[in-house]
Amino acid sequence: MTTVDWHRLTHAYGRADDIPGLFARLGGTEDDSVWSELWSALCHQGSVYDASWAALPTLAEIACGRAPGGPADALVLAGAITAYAEDPRRKVYEREIGELLAVGRGLLTDPGIPAPSFVIFLQSVLAFEGAGVWSEALEGVNSEEYEVECPQCTEGLFVAFGRYGTFVSAGDYVTGPGADAATAGRGELTPARPDRLTGVGARLYGEAVRAGQPAVAEALTHVFGQGRCPSCDTAFSVAELVAEQWV
Structure with missing residues (x-):
């Protein structure tokens, strides 16, 4: 995150320099409210921003267990950000999307996963694959x-x-x-x-x-x-x- 010039990026509410602070709060008792704030800023009613894509490396770190926070939460937010298969920024974050795809495929094999969660994770997998409309329509x-x-x-x-x-x-x-x-x-x-x-x-x-x-x-x-x-x-x-x- 130190290599991202967040104050030059924007999200749903303007300048994105608050995003590093939100990620820093993950891993404690505030996680639910922090994820709610991240969703609201980075994927507001399905819209994504330059800060949304810049957040992908951190979301991949969390999803892979290398940073604090809920891996499943990070995966689903990343899936929503990458849902539009034609976005040219996918190429920039190809490595992170590949990591997220591997995590998503692993979650689909969990025998105890509730059906609604399975569908949501499958949507994320489809998004990372660039599968088009079904990543959302599912x-x-x-x-x-x-x-x-x-x-x-x-x-x-x-x-x-x-x-x-x-x-x-x-x-x-x-x-x-x-x-x-x-x-x-x-x-x-x-x-x-x-x-x-x-x-x-x-x-x-x-x-x-x-x-x-x-x-x-x-x-x-x-x-x-x-x-x-x-x-x-x-x-x-x-x-x-x-x-x-x-x-």
């Missing part, structure tokens, strides 16, 4: 839904695959017009057959199976399955719409 697996737009009638749809069931809703499926499963406000959601998955779908499904994450694997069959719009009966690939419409 968060829908944890929220158990995606919002998409019908490619035919442009109806706003919810694709749900969780505690409320598996279906496509043309309205709020908790309290709104899509809440009643017997109404015309719902369409079918057909999961993909695992043996027919290809590309990123096959890769993500395989990661979940190998890690002993059956709930995540099942959710992914719906994410890469086929939905049907309840308003116009148009069939669509859920994953394709997510990839096209995710911003």
Whole structure:
């Protein structure tokens, strides 16, 4: 950190000369609040800054256990910073991204990891790999839904695959017009057959199976399955719409 001219860099709130002090506070009882401040400054609502990228070497040090702080916290923040695969600054921090990728892959093999954490770590791995939209869009697996737009009638749809069931809703499926499963406000959601998955779908499904994450694997069959719009009966690939419409 001594080689970084922090006062010349900026983050969400202006000059970044407070970042070294925040990192110096890690490793004690304040960690939760410090990480909250780091997230707010370096990845504010998904936006990143020159100071965000300059923080990657320190985040890699923490993730690798060479500096105090939570390795998982450092990994996830670094993943969010590097999520945009086309950012030219990735090349500058290629070594650090490689280290972070190795840590992330190691965390995915932890047999005791909760499913939501597994998804978050998998997002980080995808970010370090420069895998594109799914490094961010995969968060829908944890929220158990995606919002998409019908490619035919442009109806706003919810694709749900969780505690409320598996279906496509043309309205709020908790309290709104899509809440009643017997109404015309719902369409079918057909999961993909695992043996027919290809590309990123096959890769993500395989990661979940190998890690002993059956709930995540099942959710992914719906994410890469086929939905049907309840308003116009148009069939669509859920994953394709997510990839096209995710911003």
